[in-house]
Amino acid sequence: MAGLDDAIRAARSKASAWENMARSKEERERQEQAEAQALLAEAVGRLRPFGTEAFIRVKPVMFFGDYTGPDGQRYRQVSQQRCWKLAHISGRREIDGKLGDEWMESPILLLEDGTAGRFWLDPGLRPGRDGKYVSSTAPDPLNERSFIEARGGFLDQLKRHLADAIVSYERASH
Template sequence: MSLDDAINAIHRQNEYEEREAARKRQQLREEDEKVRDLCLEAAERLAELGNEEFVRVEPKRRMLWPPYRDPQGGRYAVVSRRRCWVIVDMSGIRDSDREARGPIRKSPVLLLSDGTLGRFWPEPLGLRATSWDDDQAFEYVSSVDLDPAGRDNFSLGSHNSDWLLLAKNRLAHAVVSYERRARG
């Protein structure tokens, strides 16, 4: 085997690896689109079920009667309210807290009415999910948007699982759970 043959073999190997990486990226994009479609369909089915809300707030210093306050007395005004449903009830450590060895906190994956799927992290501000009636209706209050939910929020440790199938099953379980709750 000559040096040219070895160089050509490396070029072929690199081209193969690049094609495989592009194919994998395309497959992931297609799976993400399918999961997005499933989320929109689930939100339609859940529209009449449950009574939770994701409330996005922002700090406001000059408000006489703020709808939300943190334990230190900070005032917060509502930026948006969207219906939401708990898809996966889980706990964990937020990536940004990992180095500081932050606390394990309840952090459910929520589906918003617009089809957004994300993980809700209670903030240190003290703005948390709070029950506002006896039917376990919650307001998930945050000054930041949900963290995008990904494969790790559904596989619960199994990295080789089929993302699309896992998301479909989690969404289906949530729909059935909310239907069951609505029937009482």
């Protein structure tokens, strides 16, 4: 009778298999993110001649601000970048693990610096300006849950959205 030796060997083998799977998953995710960054950078180059939209990041201030919220809170612009809309969606934002009550516009935007994400726009900020996306929060980074589509992997979906956006902006310019 082998005692615990067989069980220990089996447990070690199982633990090694889990560690290998976790390392493989992390490597796949790193490669996917690197490819996504390359796609986003290429798309910015192709979209640069088109569109006039801008993403404006704001923060609350006490007195003088560029924007006023529906509750009277003032906001000052802290940054602005050109952007292009990859997908138009809305939803309820998850904050601290809980879904908020308010439905918000949350388009997926590609910024000129090559970053992209789901941007939760502050509803009711005034003055509203056409072609300006205004938010006081950081975007949710792109991942496989960013898109509503169930078909294809994250990179396939990202490629489709980038290609659709490029064609849409090209056609709008003519």
